[in-house]
Amino acid sequence: MNRLQSILLLFFCLLPIILYFCSMRVVIQRVSEASVGIDGNEYSRIGKGLLVLVGCEEADGEEDIKWLASKIVNLRIFDDEQGVMNRSLMDVGGEILIVSQFTLWASYKKGNRPSYLRAGHHEITVPLYERFCGELNDLVGDNRVKTGRFGADMKVALTNDGPVTICMDTKNKE
16 A cells, blocks of 8 residues: 555544534524523514524634534424424524524533533634624625624523424534
8 A cells, every 4th residue: 555545544534523523513492482592682683583502612614614503594494384393494484593502512522521622713703603693694795684792601591493493513404
């Protein structure tokens, strides 16, 4: 086996491990209404739409952001006239409330205290979060995207509609 073959073999053996550590996680909830409070004051509020909890990792990139944003706004999880989940956020003119949540990266493998080592650092993840919010705003338009405040202690209130809750991870595009 020559050197190039050895390098390629090593790369393809490590690829699943590399991909495991390169993703963005979200929890999407269909809501009748949702709001975020900070320091005892209402910060953001939406009516019918989606509450999206998002956890960024340092390895996330533009491709992850675009794929995830497009998938979220086009998910057919709103009822049509027959009560079948057949309409998207775009179809129903819904709103989105995006809340950063680093705890989506909790590792609970050892012991009972979660580790958050895989969650990205502020200097990397704040721009990622802002680009993600911007991408959703570009897709939805009409100022229908609201946010929490990255890193703040937030009180999130929601009326889950259904309930419909979907978890997505950019490394596991099912």
